[in-house]
Amino acid sequence: MQASPFDLAQALKDEGYLIDEESATTLFLSLALEKPCLIEGPAGVGKTQLALALARTQNRKLIRLQCYEGLDLNKSLYDWNYAKQLLRLQLAKTEAWDEIKVDLFSEEFLLTRPLLESILSPVPVLLLIDELDKSDEEFESFLLELLAEQQVTIPELGTIVAKTSPIVILTSNNTRDFSDALRRRCIHIYLTYPTLEREILILSSQAPELSDRLTRDVCEFVARVRKLPLQKSPSVSETIDFARALKSLRKETLNYGELMGTLSVLLKYPKDIAKLEERLKKWETETARRLE
Template sequence: MSSTLARTEIADRLALAGYVADRGLSTALMLMDMLKRPLLLEGEAGVGKTEVAKALATMHQAELIRLQCYEGLDRNEALYEWNYQAQLLAIKIREGGDARAIEEHIFSERYLLERPLLSAIRRQTSAVLLIDEIDRADQEFEAFLLELLSDFQVSIPELGTIRAVTIPRVVLTSNGTRELSDALRRRCLYHAIDYPDVDREARILLLRVPGIDAALALQIARLMRGIRKEDLSKTPGIAETLDWAAALVGLGVSRLETDRQAVFETLSCVLKTREDQARMTREVADRLIGKVA
C-alpha cells in the first residue's frame, strides 16, 4: 500500500469517526503508526486537538485514556499511587509478623492503584493515551515524561521497571501557553493545527450537525471566518461553531441574511466574554452577515 493510499484511508476513517482531517494531519498520524512515536499537536484552544485523539480511539476501536494536565500535576497523580488505607489495614492484620514479608506484601500489585500513564502501558490491547494540555504542567513533570515517551516504560521504585505490554498511540496537545523543552519535542512527531479554512469547517458542520444543509453550513463557516478576524479576547473554536450551527438549525434558520435577528440573538453560542459580546454590536454582525449572504 502506498503512503498516499494510507493517508487517504486514515482521512476516510477519521471522517467516519466524526473528524475532518487535512492532508498534513493524516500524514502525521500515518507516520505516528509507522515510526511508533508520540505525536505532539500544537495550536490555539478550540482548534480540535483533543478531538483528534478521540477520533483516533474510535477509528482503531481502542480505549481512550486521558491525562488532563494542570499546574502542580505530579507523577503520583499521573502514574500510580499506593492504596494506603488497604496497606495500613494489611499491616495491622499482620502486626507482629516478619517485617520484610509484610513490606513485600503491601508493596505488591494488590495494592497498586493505576493512574493514566501506567494504565496505558499495561493494556493488553493498544490504547490511545491523550496527554492533554502538556503546556499547563511544569517542567519537572515534563522531564518525568521523557522515559515514557522514549522507551514506553516507567520506573516504580518498589516494583522496578514496567515496560509496555502493547505500545499505545500517544497524542500530546499544547495550547502554546509556555515553550516546551527541546527534549520533549525531540521524542515526538509534530503537527501544528490551525483554525479550519472555510471549506473544511463547512464539511465539519455537514458531518457533525444533523439536518444542516450545505448552503447554510457554508454561510456559517464564512461568518465564523469573519468573526475570528475581529478584535476578540477569546477567538471562538470549532466547538462554538458546532453549537451555533445546531442552535440555528434548531430555530429553523435556513439562510443567515433572512433571519438576522436569530443570528444576532444566538451569538452567545460563539462569544464567551462580556467584552466580546459588547464588541459584536448589531451593526458589526450585520456587516459580517452581509459579506456571506
C-alpha cells in the same frame, strides 16, 4: 494500522473527523515510527477529537489523562494504597518482619493511575495526555522516559516496560512552551482553524439537519468573525452550536440584523461580543448598499 495517509484520512472521516492531507501524513508517520504525536493549536480546533477518532479507527482502548497545574506522579502514574497497607500491618503483628516488608510494596498495594494503566494494559491502548501545557515542568520532565522508552520506573518495584506499545497523543493549547527534550521525542502537528470549504464539510457532517444555505452562511460568517482581533476566536464546536442555535430559532439563512442574542453561543467574552455587535452594523450597511 492503515497503509497510507490517504487511508488513514479516510478511516478518520468514517469516524466523523475530517483531517487535511498534511496533518494526515504527519500523523501517519508518527504511527509508522511508533512515536508520540504532539498536537498543538488554539482551543477548539479539534485536537482532542482527533485523538478520540484515532482511537476508534485503530480499535484501541482510550486512556485519558487530563493535565492541570499541580498534577503529580501520585495522580498520574501510581500511588500506594496506604489504608490497605495500614490494615495489612495491623493484621500481621505475629508474622516475621522480613516477609511483611516485601509484601507491603507489592503490586497488591499499588493503585494504578492512567499512565501506569496504559503501560500495564494487556490490550492495545491509545494514551491521550490532554492539555499538557497546563501541567508543571517537573511533570513534563517525568514524561520523557515514558515517551522515549515506553516504560516507567517505580522506585519500590523497578522499571516496568509497556506490555503492548501504546499510541501516545499529547495535546497543547500553547499556554506555555515545552522543553526541546520533549519536543524532540515527538512528531509535531499544528492544527489551525479549518478553511471555509473544510468547515462547511465538517458542519454538514456534524449537523446534517441544517440546510445547505444556512451551513454556508454560518461558515462564511464565522470565517469573517475569525479575522477580527478578538480575545478568543470561535472554535469549530462553537460554529456547530451557533448553527444549531439558528436552526432552533427557525432561521434558514443568516441575516446580520437578526443575530443579536445568539452571539453569546459563538463568542465567550463580553468584550468580543460588543466588538462583533458593532461590526455587524457595519456589515449590514455594506450588504444593504451592495443590494441597492
